[in-house]
Amino acid sequence: MKRRGFIRWGSISAVGLFGFSALKKNLFSRYTQTDIATQDQLESLSHGSFVVLSAAVDAILAPSMRAAFPAHRLALEIDKALSNNSPANIADFSKALWALEFPLSRGSTQKVLFRFSSLSRSERREVLDGWRLHSLTTYRQAYEGLRKLTLATYYARSERSQILGYSGPAFVKAPAPLHKGNYAQQSKSWSAIGAKPSKALINAMQTQRPKAQQ
Amino acid sequence: MKTISFQKGSFEGQNLGESIELSCDVCIVGSGPGGATAAKIFSEKGLSVILVEAGPYHQAERFRMHEHEGYSALYQDGGQRTSADGAIQIYQGACVGGGSTVNWTTCFRLPEATLNDWHENHGCKSLHQSDLEEPYTKVEERLGIQTTPESGVNANNAILREGAHTLGWEAARTKRNVRGCAQTSFCGLGCPVDAKQSMLVTHIPDALEHNTMLLSRVYAKAFSGSSRVEKLECIALDASGKPKNDIDVHIKAKNFIASAGAINTPALLLRSSILKNCRGARHIGRRTFLHPVVLSAALMRTRVEGFRGAPQSIASHAHITHGSEESPAFFLEAAPVHPALAASALPGIDLNHRRAMERLPYIAGHIALMADGFYGDEGGHITLDSSGRPKLHYPMSSWLRHGFLKGHKALAQLQFAAGARALLSTHTNMGWQRDALRINALEVEDYRPNSFFCASAHQMGGCAFGSDPARSVVNDEDARVYGIDNLQVIDGSLFPTSLGVNPQLSIYALATHYASRTL
Ligand SMILES: Cc1cc2nc3c(=O)[nH]c(=O)nc-3n(C[C@H](O)[C@H](O)[C@H](O)COP(=O)(O)OP(=O)(O)OC[C@H]3O[C@@H](n4cnc5c(N)ncnc54)[C@H](O)[C@@H]3O)c2cc1C
Numbered sequence: 182m183k184r185r186g187f188i189r190w191g192s193i194s195a196v197g198l199f200g201f202s203a204l205k206k207n208l209f210s211r212y213t214q215t216d217i218a219t220q221d222q223l224e225s226l227s228h229g230s231f232v233v234l235s236a237a238v239d240a241i242l243a244p245s246m247r248a249a250f251p252a253h254r255l256a257l258e259i260d261k262a263l264s265n266n267s268p269a270n271i272a273d274f275s276k277a278l279w280a281l282e283f284p285l286s287r288g289s290t291q292k293v294l295f296r297f298s299s300l301s302r303s304e305r306r307e308v309l310d311g312w313r314l315h316s317l318t319t320y321r322q323a324y325e326g327l328r329k330l331t332l333a334t335y336y337a338r339s340e341r342s343q344i345l346g347y348s349g350p351a352f353v354k355a356p357a358p359l360h361k362g363n364y365a366q367q368s369k370s371w372s373a374i375g376a377k378p379s380k381a382l383i384n385a386m387q388t389q390r391p392k393a394q395q
Numbered sequence: 396m397k398t399i400s401f402q403k404g405s406f407e408g409q410n411l412g413e414s415i416e417l418s419c420d421v422c423i424v425g426s427g428p429g430g431a432t433a434a435k436i437f438s439e440k441g442l443s444v445i446l447v448e449a450g451p452y453h454q455a456e457r458f459r460m461h462e463h464e465g466y467s468a469l470y471q472d473g474g475q476r477t478s479a480d481g482a483i484q485i486y487q488g489a490c491v492g493g494g495s496t497v498n499w500t501t502c503f504r505l506p507e508a509t510l511n512d513w514h515e516n517h518g519c520k521s522l523h524q525s526d527l528e529e530p531y532t533k534v535e536e537r538l539g540i541q542t543t544p545e546s547g548v549n550a551n552n553a554i555l556r557e558g559a560h561t562l563g564w565e566a567a568r569t570k571r572n573v574r575g576c577a578q579t580s581f582c583g584l585g586c587p588v589d590a591k592q593s594m595l596v597t598h599i600p601d602a603l604e605h606n607t608m609l610l611s612r613v614y615a616k617a618f619s620g621s622s623r624v625e626k627l628e629c630i631a632l633d634a635s636g637k638p639k640n641d642i643d644v645h646i647k648a649k650n651f652i653a654s655a656g657a658i659n660t661p662a663l664l665l666r667s668s669i670l671k672n673c674r675g676a677r678h679i680g681r682r683t684f685l686h687p688v689v690l691s692a693a694l695m696r697t698r699v700e701g702f703r704g705a706p707q708s709i710a711s712h713a714h715i716t717h718g719s720e721e722s723p724a725f726f727l728e729a730a731p732v733h734p735a736l737a738a739s740a741l742p743g744i745d746l747n748h749r750r751a752m753e754r755l756p757y758i759a760g761h762i763a764l765m766a767d768g769f770y771g772d773e774g775g776h777i778t779l780d781s782s783g784r785p786k787l788h789y790p791m792s793s794w795l796r797h798g799f800l801k802g803h804k805a806l807a808q809l810q811f812a813a814g815a816r817a818l819l820s821t822h823t824n825m826g827w828q829r830d831a832l833r834i835n836a837l838e839v840e841d842y843r844p845n846s847f848f849c850a851s852a853h854q855m856g857g858c859a860f861g862s863d864p865a866r867s868v869v870n871d872e873d874a875r876v877y878g879i880d881n882l883q884v885i886d887g888s889l890f891p892t893s894l895g896v897n898p899q900l901s902i903y904a905l906a907t908h909y910a911s912r913t914l
Pocket residue numbers: 424425426427428429430447448449450486487488489490491492493494495497498499500501502503583613614615616654655656657659660663707852853854885886887888897898899900902
């Protein structure tokens with residue numbers, strides 16, 4: 182099934198790339214805000230996929246949400262969240278973004294000469310709406326995946342949800358455990374049992390030491 | 396590779412700087428209800444136990460009740476696990492304590508009817524309800540499992556009960572594994588006050604007090620050996636859970652236990668070439684069940700604040716006997732209404748979605764959980780992707796879709812009976828419904844994958860136990876894998892069907908039963 186999904190995206194994006202190869206990138210690129218993110222800020226996606234993601238996020242967020250938090254910044258958070266996924270899933274997500282970007286692969290008959298990221302917001306919304314109700318499950322999957330990831334990432338921050346009347350965490354700092362047990366376990370150091378600790382740990386300890394001495 | 400001697404206590408894989416080899420009596424993969432319970436019992440017997448866990452060892456002070464931190468740190472795939480076609484959101488723990496660290500604390504014993512079905516249809520001859528009596532008593536005592544007091548029922552759960560009772564349906568307070576619950580509502584992000592009696596604060600410290608070495612952030616790749624398992628091959632992970640490719644951890648043991656949970660235990664066995672020739676090899680990963688969930692969001696007249704209080708305290712099993720060849724039985728529970736959870740479940744984008752979110756404090760969230768695996772249902776199956784990670788293929792059969800349909804209709808009936816002004820069925824092509832007309836007009840065709848919200852927090856099966864090696868992966872006498880003497884499976888993947896109730900207590904009891912009587 183997974184393999185089939187992969188092949189489907191593979192062939193859909195191949196059609197899209199072929200149909201689009203004649204079009205020059207900059208000629209149609211209207212979605213420029215994403216220049217703010219550079220490739221080295223990204224953990225999961227290529228810069229190209231990131232531009233498409235930002236354009237999609239911009240169409241998914243309601244105006245008041247975008248006003249409170251710009252779409253391309255949310256796209257950066259999504260890129261970070263994606264890094265928890267397997268490389269195969271991230272690759273699939275990228276393929277879905279490319280399928281969205283190129284006219285022939287996005288499966289719609291409108292604006293066939295334009296990349297998704299060059300469309301106006303209302304046109305991008307229309308394209309996404311087409312995916313929502315598409316007869317092929319692959320498109321619906323991509324729509325739902327994009328939608329859920331965008332909206333869950335947005336509302337996961339309580340500072341962005343409080344406006345809804347969400348009370349947020351019950352307290353800022355957890356009080357001492359109510360039920361005292363014997364469970365507060367400190368992890369032991371590998372060197373105590375003869376194994377070499379990681380470089381990261383050694384570095385962290387070295388940077389902490391001078392601070393502690395100051 | 397350096398040989399290191401066994402040392403009890405907890406160690407973190409992300410801090411390890413070289414490849415090592417360890418030895419012990421029992422090596423267990425996974426520290427959830429199955430693995431932690433087994434570790435406690437084996438180490439109390441005086442055996443040296445190494446408990447391997449891929450997730451981080453986070454404790455109360457790290458549970459800061461923030462959705463943006465909790466899901467990514469404590470859940471499989473950072474909370475983004477889905478079935479292969481993306482249609483089912485899979486919520487599954489990935490931390491020390493496994494699902495018990497993040498679950499909603501509802502406790503039910505294994506229903507008699509389910510065990511009877513296993514006897515009659517799945518060749519489970521050796522396990523009897525009486526075997527579990529003593530384990531239940533021990534676990535219920537250790538984990539403080541008790542009926543929720545009335546003061547612990549939040550508005551969201553009270554609405555569930557009110558709707559059910561108005562219709563004459565059974566609905567009652569559930570038992571929970573908590574002591575001194577502070578009603579923070581954040582059970583799903585790890586209990587910040589250690590009130591939840593998860594494995595993190597019960598069986599794991601019990602095990603560590605005896606002879607257990609806990610290795611967090613260490614990922615088990617495969618069991619290796621010829622006719623018996625000789626070692627477990629693992630890799631250390633960095634602090635964010637990514638493999639540190641150059642740092643291997645090999646563990647030699649006399650006995651090995653796979654307790655990585657449904658989906659992950661079958662995947663571990665599928666990665667292990669030693670399992671290719673075991674007798675039940677072709678059943679590994681088959682018959683994986685989910686209690687797939689449909690959700691209905693009700694807009695109430697007064698504030699519900701489903702993001703406050705214990706997430707679950709009421710359940711209705713009024714429809715659990717209504718399963719048939721045509722559709723599964725189901726049961727009804729409440730779901731917490733935290734912003735990110737709600738945002739992914741509520742349909743639409745842009746203003747449609749925003750308007751629904753703006754009603755968050757007034758929304759009650761209730762779910763119908765399908766009892767899959769009965770009446771000939773085969774559930775889903777597991778394969779591996781190119782990197783060896785599990786892929787769950789779970790077809791939405793017509794049988795299951797009929798269940799979703801009935802579940803949604805029952806939820807709508809219940810929510811309107813409780814005074815809902817309108818409701819959202821989560822279908823991508825339907826908005827708020829002010830009466831049940833459109834819900835009642837829903838058809839099976841409306842349940843195409845990815846056209847409504849579907850999720851699972853109860854993964855089960857994939858290494859079914861039974862007395863017939865031709866039909867099962869694991870022997871129900873002692874939980875040993877058929878054909879491999881020193882390998883047991885002790886976790887939720889043992890179940891040959893779903894349970895029809897929340898699974899954790901059955902897993903604790905089975906783990907207690909099998910760990911007490913073996914080795
Ligand atoms: C949000 C949520 C709410 C829930 N609510 C309830 C509830 O109210 N009541 C109830 O009864 N049940 C509930 N459950 C389900 C319950 O928690 C699980 O059924 C139970 O935890 C399963 O136990 P297990 O031992 O089979 O596996 P798990 O709990 O999944 O533990 C397996 C562990 O193995 C680790 N692991 C996996 N693969 C590897 C590997 N290769 N190497 C090393 N480690 C590995 C995992 O990280 C995990 O920690 C809920 C679950 C979730 C996610």
